[in-house]
Amino acid sequence: MGVRRSQKAATRQRVIEASRTLFESLGYAETTVRAIAREAGVSVGSVFTTFASKSEILSQVMVERLEELYAELDRVAPLLRGSTADRLRSIFAIHYAFETRRTRLFLAHIAAAYDWTLSPDATPFGRNEHLKQILVDCLTEGVARGDVDPNADLALIVDTLRATYAWTYRLAAREGADSAALSATMDRHIGLIAQGFMPRGGEPRA
Amino acid sequence: MKHVTGTILPAGETQVKVPTRRSLAKKQTRAKVLLAARKLFSEQGYDGATIRDIAAAAGMSTGAVFANFADKSDLFREIMLNDISNLAEIMGEAAHRARTVDEALLKIFMAGYAFYKSQLPLARAAFSISWTCDEGQILRNVGPVQALTEVISDQLTLGVERGELSRESEVKLRSQMLFDAYLSNYPQAVFGGWSLDALQARSKDQIRVILAGARRG
Numbered sequence: 001m002g003v004r005r006s007q008k009a010a011t012r013q014r015v016i017e018a019s020r021t022l023f024e025s026l027g028y029a030e031t032t033v034r035a036i037a038r039e040a041g042v043s044v045g046s047v048f049t050t051f052a053s054k055s056e057i058l059s060q061v062m063v064e065r066l067e068e069l070y071a072e073l074d075r076v077a078p079l080l081r082g083s084t085a086d087r088l089r090s091i092f093a094i095h096y097a098f099e100t101r102r103t104r105l106f107l108a109h110i111a112a113a114y115d116w117t118l119s120p121d122a123t124p125f126g127r128n129e130h131l132k133q134i135l136v137d138c139l140t141e142g143v144a145r146g147d148v149d150p151n152a153d154l155a156l157i158v159d160t161l162r163a164t165y166a167w168t169y170r171l172a173a174r175e176g177a178d179s180a181a182l183s184a185t186m187d188r189h190i191g192l193i194a195q196g197f198m199p200r201g202g203e204p205r206a
Numbered sequence: 207m208k209h210v211t212g213t214i215l216p217a218g219e220t221q222v223k224v225p226t227r228r229s230l231a232k233k234q235t236r237a238k239v240l241l242a243a244r245k246l247f248s249e250q251g252y253d254g255a256t257i258r259d260i261a262a263a264a265g266m267s268t269g270a271v272f273a274n275f276a277d278k279s280d281l282f283r284e285i286m287l288n289d290i291s292n293l294a295e296i297m298g299e300a301a302h303r304a305r306t307v308d309e310a311l312l313k314i315f316m317a318g319y320a321f322y323k324s325q326l327p328l329a330r331a332a333f334s335i336s337w338t339c340d341e342g343q344i345l346r347n348v349g350p351v352q353a354l355t356e357v358i359s360d361q362l363t364l365g366v367e368r369g370e371l372s373r374e375s376e377v378k379l380r381s382q383m384l385f386d387a388y389l390s391n392y393p394q395a396v397f398g399g400w401s402l403d404a405l406q407a408r409s410k411d412q413i414r415v416i417l418a419g420a421r422r423g
Contacts, residue, residue, distance in 0.1 A: 029253075107337055110337045111333075111334045111335075111337035112334075113393065153411070153415070156411050156412070156415050157415060159390075159412070160383075160387060160412055160415050160416060162390075163386050163387050163389075163390030163412075164383055164386045164387075166386075166390065167385075167386035167389055167390065168386070170336075170337070173336075173337055188376075188379055189379065189382075189383055192376060192379060192380055192383060192416070192419050192420075193383075193415070193416070193419070194419070195418070195419025195420070196415055196416070196417075196418025196419040197418070
């Protein structure tokens with residue numbers, strides 16, 4: 001890697017780290033690019049040669065955060081035991097535990113999905129394919145184990161779970177709910193959905 | 207006069223329930239500000255619309271705007287809450303004509319999508335705002351917002367009474383989930399440009415999945 005390119009990569013990393021800190025402590029809307037540059041120890045100009053906009057910085061911060069989360073999930077997923085509903089509960093509990101470490105940052109990420117001026121380079125909340133795949137896999141295994149009805153519409157169940165997961169997060173915005181409270185609510189929602197996808201008759205096999 | 211676009215729906219603001227002590231003139235000023243603000247929020251988004259622009263569009267000074275509203279978020283909240291309480295009424299009426307729970311819920315969802323279809327930029331700004339910590343807290347437990355979930359839970363309760371749904375349907379939790387599903391389709395409507403037909407097909411499936419467990423005794 002040339003000196004120029006490695007310098008650019010270093011600037012990029014410093015801007016991302018500075019932004020992650022400021023978005024969480026000050027809030028996304030309150031954080032200016034000038035403040036990010038100061039915190040990162042670079043010029044405003046070099047922030048803008050690396051990123052097109054503040055929303056793109058947020059998007060990149062989240063890409064890194066989510067890589068960490070999904071690395072954790074990929075590690076844990078094969079170890080999950082119990083019924084499909086319980087496995088789903090674990091998957092979402094891991095999400096909430098991870099996200100509530102930086103609640104304001106995550107709320108900014110969700111709000112940005114509706115941002116008026118969203119840059120085309122940004123990946124807003126809800127377009128993450130990785131979570132979708134993890135849930136599809138979990139339900140497909142459930143069909144094989146026999147506690148998910150083979151006739152159930154898995155894609156639809158996954159969409160419903162994702163909607164509930166996202167909107168349950170509003171308890172963090174409105175009531176300052178912590179990870180345990182979010183997971184407890186989600187656990188009950190999953191119970192309701194599971195009633196609908198369990199095979200008729202017969203207890204689910206664990 | 208015929209409006210060229212369908213993006214502005216001033217009906218809500220002209221019926222603002224203002225305390226009687228306010229004079230008629232003040233009412234008119236507020237209505238004018240709200241109308242101008244709605245137009246600008248729709249066109250520019252929440253951050254893009256300034257109080258200065260709103261005042262200019264309403265043909266008054268920024269001072270006159272501030273005499274009526276504490277700040278921009280106050281103004282925006284009033285527009286939002288007006289819409290929501292109008293919508294709760296429209297949804298309630300739509301559900302009234304249905305014969306089954308599924309049909310009632312679908313009519314409720316569709317009344318919402320039809321209501322916002324012509325003013326998606328405003329809906330988008332509202333969503334964005336509602337996810338911020340400060341506004342989120344203010345909006346918590348606001349009457350009109352609760353009225354929307356109550357429209358849904360009323361229908362589930364009716365379904366239980368009619369024997370369509372089991373007694374152990376956990377009406378409150380299930381209503382929340384249905385409301386979540388209803389809201390979750392807005393990004394598709396906003397970014398995906400989904401038609402009302404597409405939203406209807408999707409809503410129908412979601413309602414079926416969420417009610418599935420409640421049909422088993």
